[in-house]
Amino acid sequence: MQYKSQAVAKPYFIAAIGLFVGQILFGLVLGLQYVMGDFMFPEIPFNVARMVHTNLLIVWLLFGFMGAAYYLVPEEAERELQSPGLALLMFWVFLVAGALTILGYLLVPYSGLAELTRNELLPTMGREFLEQPTITKLGIVVVALAFLFNIGMTILKGRKTVVSLVLLIGLVGLAVFFLFSFYNPDNLVKDKYYWWWVVHLWVEGVWELILGSILAFVLIKTTGVDREVIEKWLYVIIAMTLITGIIGTGHHFYWIGAPEYWQWWGSIFSALEPIPFFMMTVFAFNMVNRRRRNHPNKAAILWALGTAVMAFLGAGVWGFLHTLSPVNYYTHGTQITAAHGHMAFYGAYVMIVLTMISYAMPMLRGREAANSNRSQVLEMWSFWLMTVSIVFITLFLTGAGILQVYLQRFSADPLPFMVVQDKIALFYWMREIAGLVFLIGLLTYVASFFVGAREPEATTAVAEKASA
Amino acid sequence: MSQAFTKAMARNIFYGGSVFFFLLFLALTFDTHNAWPDRDNHAALNDSVAHGKALWEENNCVGCHSLLGEGAYFAPELGNAFQRLGGKDGIKGFIMSRPKDGIPGRRSMPQFNFSPEELDAIADFLEYVSGINTANWPPNIQG
Numbered sequence: 162m163q164y165k166s167q168a169v170a171k172p173y174f175i176a177a178i179g180l181f182v183g184q185i186l187f188g189l190v191l192g193l194q195y196v197m198g199d200f201m202f203p204e205i206p207f208n209v210a211r212m213v214h215t216n217l218l219i220v221w222l223l224f225g226f227m228g229a230a231y232y233l234v235p236e237e238a239e240r241e242l243q244s245p246g247l248a249l250l251m252f253w254v255f256l257v258a259g260a261l262t263i264l265g266y267l268l269v270p271y272s273g274l275a276e277l278t279r280n281e282l283l284p285t286m287g288r289e290f291l292e293q294p295t296i297t298k299l300g301i302v303v304v305a306l307a308f309l310f311n312i313g314m315t316i317l318k319g320r321k322t323v324v325s326l327v328l329l330i331g332l333v334g335l336a337v338f339f340l341f342s343f344y345n346p347d348n349l350v351k352d353k354y355y356w357w358w359v360v361h362l363w364v365e366g367v368w369e370l371i372l373g374s375i376l377a378f379v380l381i382k383t384t385g386v387d388r389e390v391i392e393k394w395l396y397v398i399i400a401m402t403l404i405t406g407i408i409g410t411g412h413h414f415y416w417i418g419a420p421e422y423w424q425w426w427g428s429i430f431s432a433l434e435p436i437p438f439f440m441m442t443v444f445a446f447n448m449v450n451r452r453r454r455n456h457p458n459k460a461a462i463l464w465a466l467g468t469a470v471m472a473f474l475g476a477g478v479w480g481f482l483h484t485l486s487p488v489n490y491y492t493h494g495t496q497i498t499a500a501h502g503h504m505a506f507y508g509a510y511v512m513i514v515l516t517m518i519s520y521a522m523p524m525l526r527g528r529e530a531a532n533s534n535r536s537q538v539l540e541m542w543s544f545w546l547m548t549v550s551i552v553f554i555t556l557f558l559t560g561a562g563i564l565q566v567y568l569q570r571f572s573a574d575p576l577p578f579m580v581v582q583d584k585i586a587l588f589y590w591m592r593e594i595a596g597l598v599f600l601i602g603l604l605t606y607v608a609s610f611f612v613g614a615r616e617p618e619a620t621t622a623v624a625e626k627a628s629a
Numbered sequence: 630m631s632q633a634f635t636k637a638m639a640r641n642i643f644y645g646g647s648v649f650f651f652l653l654f655l656a657l658t659f660d661t662h663n664a665w666p667d668r669d670n671h672a673a674l675n676d677s678v679a680h681g682k683a684l685w686e687e688n689n690c691v692g693c694h695s696l697l698g699e700g701a702y703f704a705p706e707l708g709n710a711f712q713r714l715g716g717k718d719g720i721k722g723f724i725m726s727r728p729k730d731g732i733p734g735r736r737s738m739p740q741f742n743f744s745p746e747e748l749d750a751i752a753d754f755l756e757y758v759s760g761i762n763t764a765n766w767p768p769n770i771q772g
């Protein structure tokens with residue numbers, strides 16, 4: 162660790178991992194409710210468990226992004242953080258606000274939470290992923306502003322690199338587009354249209370800039386490839402991201418009351434959205450192949466390559482599968498969407514945060530560059546367990562989705578929703594089993610922080626001798 | 630990437646491309662606003678529909694159902710519930726009939742204990758939604 166203030170990243174990473182565990186536990190509850198409809202009813206109905214599952218995901222990814230920024234920016238800017246104290250204060254504000262919100266979901270009926278937090282003053286609750294009480298949303302804005310001030314001042318006063326500028330553009334975009342969550346008109350069509358300005362322009366827009374810059378940072382550090390080369394790649398990738406992704410928002414406007422020309426704009430541009438993800442894969446493998454040094458942290462490189470591949474598969478390939486409007490006409494709002502959502506979020510955002518944690522955590526815990534071999538082997542086991550199980554979760558949901566589309570929408574004699582759900586239960590059971598393996602992988606991941614912690618660091622002595 | 634293609638060129642494509650396509654997106658959004666009056670069924674908007682939408686949100690209906698295909702996929706699509714359940718009375722009857730403790734072994738909607746006025750508002754909201762021009766989605770009555 163080159164700068165003392167980078168240490169503030171550590172609590173952010175620990176909180177991220179803790180909330181990740183919670184997210185997966187609630188995911189398993191949801192999966193079980195799909196096949197045992199009365200499981201935990203009426204204490205924790207499906208909608209509550211789902212809010213906890215998705216909101217924990219968003220919150221822990223935000224913790225991860227903030228931790229990544231606090232670690233990365235001082236090194237890029239070549240100076241200490243503007244205010245490590247503010248970063249720590251915001252950590253606690255965000256953690257307490259997040260915990261209270263989740264407890265609110267679990268302990269109070271949702272309508273009671275709306276009443277308790279005076280939702281009627283500025284109604285923003287009850288929309289998918291934006292379920293947080295308005296007061297929590299205001300808290301998120303405060304935390305985001307303080308965070309941006311801290312990161313922005315550090316960058317402005319220090320060395321300005323492409324990596325840190327792209328990260329800053331991504332983070333500013335994240336904060337700006339979140340403001341659309343406060344716009345909630347009575348007109349459902351307008352509500353939905355601008356809801357996507359948060360959701361789509363986050364995950365298929367500015368978050369990809371954050372992803373790209375973190376990946377570029379880790380590749381610069383672990384491969385030793387010339388920064389100029391990596392920064393050029395980064396620019397090209399994020400250029401393609403926004404050139405395709407902004408108009409690509411149109412693939413959400415097909416069936417919500419917007420004009421029908423969006424079927425053309427959305428289909429054409431979102432069909433191009435896999436391109437930047439494919440370039441990211443080529444980029445990551447190229448840089449690792451052209452490496453000028455053998456970094457002892459093998460696990461971090463595995464995560465970096467993994468996120469490039471899985472983001473392309475989950476966001477790129479599974480996104481393309483149902484993005485063309487004639488296809489989407491049948492698949493919209495089915496398990497196909499759920500399949501894509503799971504692999505895309507895991508591949509693009511879960512894995513990039515885990516890449517950064519894998520790279521930074523050894524230094525944050527006092528190592529020179531890497532964990533012990535034993536710890537890394539366990540971490541790589543967790544990589545494969547989680548990655549293979551998310552592939553199976555996605556395949557089973559895709560199977561469920563294809564059957565659902567056929568039985569409910571495509572066959573000559575369409576069946577009612579609940580009849581179809583019963584018929585495809587086998588796929589939900591298989592998904593739940595894959596989810597259990599994911600949990601085992603995640604527990605293995607957590608264990609990798611404790612196993613081999615006292616053993617000496619892994620080195621590349623052998624490899625260096627060979628090349629000398 | 631080749632040496633002839635410089636970092637400055639890549640940077641210009643990023644800034645130029647992003648700004649151009651964001652402006653195009655704003656222009657299309659402006660045109661979309663102009664097209665909405667013919668499509669968004671705003672004539673049906675009244676206080677009861679607005680109240681119904683608030684109830685829809687404050688009870689997190691989207692946490693199980695989809696509406697125009699968006700939301701959760703645990704319970705049926707409701708954009709066409711007005712047609713599928715047989716009008717306002719069908720919607721109100723279904724909501725009122727939900728058992729408090731659920732149905733053993735099966736998915737069941739909670740009993741929300743809505744007042745008659747609230748039930749009316751929710752049904753009005755779903756009637757309004759069913760009148761939005763969705764380019765013929767969903768493909769059939771099953772949603």
